[in-house]
Amino acid sequence: MEAFTDGVIAVVITVMVLELHVPSAATWTALLEDGTVFLSYILSFIYVGIYWTNHHHLFQLVRRVDGSVLWANLFFLFCLSLFPFSTAWLNKAQPAPAAVPTVCYGITLLLTALSWGLLERRLIAANGGEQSELRKALGADRKTRLSIAIHLAATSLALRSPVASCVLYAVVAAMWFIPDRRIEQRLGGI
Template sequence: MGKTRLEAFSDGVLAIVITIMVLELRVPEGGHDLAALRPLLPVFLSYVLSFVYVGLYWNNHHHMLHATHRVSGRILWANLHLLFWLSLVPFTTHWVGESPNEPWPAAVYGCVLLSAAIAYYLLQGSILAHEGPGSTLARAIGSDWKGKSSPIVYALAIGLAFVHPWMSYALYVLVAIVWLVPDRRIERRLDSPGREVDTQ
């Protein structure tokens, strides 16, 4: 089956996730200067981090599907699994923003990131199984050290939340920075001579 509806639905869900997150940014009460914004700094920083993560998933999801030619029922369910965990990002973002120094919000935030990373890996695996080892995506991914190491860092961060939450946040930021470094494997593969033409 074609992939157009899957892409459109996923884009819509991620757009709603970002919209819900930004709606949690409230105007400060009882103040009209910059000092009134200071108590909102944790909320804003948690929003920025989560916005970056959702943007990273959108970007990588886009590139992965661009290298995919057709989808199966298994891929559709794997995609819904990923979107489920990403839909929880606004909840955990708000909880972290309201209680940045508490261990459980930091740990649950990490659990959602870990679950989303696993879901993305399963989606990627479903596509690879459907398209075969010689597919454009398989050749582009290679060893995928980022995808394999990120869940390990998330798991470590979840444990560190009970030592000090800000140690967890530092690791979440570190993973985001690693993924922000441009990774053009799929773009290079799609732009290389002799690539398969996607007509979907």
Template sequence: MQKGRLEAFSDGVLAIVITIMVLEIKVPHGDELSDLKPIIPVFLSYILSFIYLGIYWNNHHHLMHTVKEVSGGILWANLHLLFWLSLVPFVTGWMGENNFAPMTLALYGCILLLAAIAYFILQNRIIHVHGKDSLLAKAIGTDLKGYLSPVFYILGIISSFFIPWLAGAFYILVAFMWLIPDKRIERILREVEKKED
């Protein structure tokens, strides 16, 4: 199977997820700026989740540039990732509607953690199909960010019950770590193009 269909499906799902998420922001009754105050937590949670979905979309795009063939395992691993990402609107809305209450922060962190694990599984399936010397295997290397992210998510989940603002700080920290597109894959692809020229 060619990767184009997998990419198109993934892009479509992420576009729908973002659309659903923005529809969760209810328009306030009233025409004053002060009427927007009650939806500030919902809007802040939307911003964070939009950034996360953008990060996944961007990194998934880079990931797919290393794929030559798609196996059944890669398809299922990709669906697994999309499953967890499709739950982001629910946890985003719940967290925003309840002013970042501890349980909502914890569940938000759990979904982020499970999405990160699913992304790791997808990477490993691609490497399994393409080999230890594949472009992706070379690009990932030690993957420090990939190993640190779950640790910060777990710390965020735990701290959400004791120091809620710290949980938010951990989630924002991980987003900042990944905000810049993964240059490792771009660098490897450029090196391959230079060798081919």
């Protein structure tokens, strides 16, 4: 399953990279004119990277995968596959960032976070429920719930203030930038 997931993530990143265009002139000014494009690409790349590293950590603590885990993982990968579309629309719509594309980007982030939570719950259920090593490692999982709440608030705010929404999206990425230590600590104790 890890190889399949790695392949999907590689495709997502490749499609995002193909959306980057060379500046029209050989000047710093021309490069800076597309500054928001680079910022949104970097933010999306960080999100995909965060999910990729945490996905690897997550599967280190599980011993069993069933059909419900496979479907939850597929739904998670589908949500990740929306990143190139929502990032490209966020970049192409004017003014940047425009309200509706910012909402779409937020929905992508929110769906991905919700699908991540579903994947965690299915893995926990398939590996012993509340007594599983994964459940013990994740604990109350406040960070995931807080992330979902911020994504929901930011997406709601996007119609009035797209810039503030993008800042909140970046705040969530900053919260997760360092890989989840709870699983690493649990792996050390096994």
